[in-house]
Amino acid sequence: MSLSFVFTLRPMVAAGALLTAFATPALAEQIVVSNYGVSANGMPFAVAMEKGFFKEEGADVTGILSSAGGGTTLRNMLAGDAPYAEVNPNAVFAALQKGADIKIVSDNVLTVAEFVWAVKPDSPIHSPKDLTGRKIGYTNPRSTSQALATLVLQAGDLKPHDAELVKTGGFGEGIPALDMGLIDVAPIPEPLWSKYKTKYRPIAKASELLPPIANVVGVAAGDASPEKAAFISAVIRARRKAVDYMKAHPDESATIIAQVYNLDPAVARSAVENLVGATTAGLPYWGSGQIHMEGLTRAVDVQKMVGALSGDVDVKGAVDTRYLPDDIKAIK
Template sequence: MRASQALWRVAAAAVAGLALAGTAQAEQIVVSNYGVSANGMPFAVAMEKGFFKEEGANVTGILSSAGGGTTLRNMLAGDAPYAEVNPNAIIAAIKQGADVKIISDNVLTVAEFVWAVKPDSPIKSVKDLKGKKIGYTNPRSTSQGLATLVLQAGGFKTEDAELVKTGGFGEGVAALDTGLVDVAPIPEPLWSKFKDKYRPIARASELLPPIANVLGAAAGSATKEKADFIKAVIRARRKAVEFMKQNPDEAGDIVAKVYNLDPEVARSAVKNLVDSRTSGVEYWGPGQIHMEGLEKAVEVQKMIGALSGDIDLKSMIDTQFLPDDIKALK
């Protein structure tokens, strides 16, 4: 058995053991890059506005982590009943034997991404990317896969440009400043912070199709005991998304506190993403599973070697926790 498989199975067994032992109901949830990336903003709103309590979920804290695999391991080992994580992490974990299910489709597009250049750059569009240096965060990351799609949109192959690993989005901005890259991906809320300093040459919402961005996940062994809690978390997040649409400025002010952002930056980021439509699809969804976007996410991850082999997505999905009006696969 590979070490990664053993790790997942030990963690899953720990969850099962805790559930059987009748431990107290967990009150924390796990959200990848919470407090940093745009995906988790609705949870900040749900916490501040009391939506978790209104829906019957006593969420006392939201744990953050830097990556999908770490998020899932934190969920399993810590007996957290719910996690928000990228599709690659969930699918890879399930393939390795983890007792995890996809239970909601939270962020339906990659509309937070903008590819930008310095104002005086000769690059005007994706048609000008041949031979250029394009930043991405880390190997097999979403930003690497999207860089490939951006090149394809310009009529190029991956090898027609040089992809440069920067290690992070902030580091990518620094690399753009110093000339280590010609183009950098700048996602929200970083884009709202730096939009007056750089010039966009491509926006994911205009250039790319809907691609599943982050999903809700639950450990199968804990679902019977935690079902009501998980359902309440999904309802509360859905309520927060609706609140953000109706009150983007107030939502931005909430996000500013949690994410340690200037209020104007946070307001801009929230408004940009609330208003965003990618082929008619919104950024933050209510939880309903969009199969086309999920299949596209798998395609992108296979393209960069993060996933391989046959993947039966429907067998990985459990819609029992979704409200009745959004249970059907879309």
């Protein structure tokens, strides 16, 4: 994301202009978060809103809009002129390939640790090695769940054709499909897993099985005004503060999330505790915003596996770190 006028000035003047941009009071704006109120990725935003972290950091966030998918989230952001959105990276790269003027400005969820693949208690399946000839559920073609199902098979030294992947249309829909025997294995992400964990048995956990894969990222349009630039930076700082708060105060955070997500408090508490404590190759589930290039590159590779992306993808060129706090500006 570039402020083009900055680069036409001499260095000292440009630096002053940039500082002025970020010192400008932030606007009152909405932000867009994919599957907010449903999926675990957006939980820190609920905490940031309830605890007043947005206002503390200088962003008057008037509301958080939810969208059902990455492409929808980006369209809502651009159509509504929202300064910031949280979305899955494959939607970002697909939009960039079509010429969209957007940038990845924060790396929000660094792993897919919310995923568990589960079976009925009496199932003979105990690990990915037992999946030969079995039916594995996934949500929709070219989805993350389809790509991850392929990785689970690989973890069991199996090929994609060794099992049958069955579209269920959604994670919630996968539960009755498992009950009725339409599939043998269902992907159950948090907070659904915390709701159903006493009913089913896990045969694979992403946090233990899969490497860090960029899950959702913060995105902004490439032509942010000085006011919107200040707002974006403040949103990133507030979300980071919420992630830290969730680690220090998981019970209170779970109470907030239970209200926003309409969850049983025990389910919310279990989900928060599971994800706050989850690490994958040393990386947490909810990140600070700092960019991890390896995870982003791996996300691209995973999406190419299922045909969601093709051709050359300029991962590094998609990233703009100017909105990040100085201590996390460096790309890892």
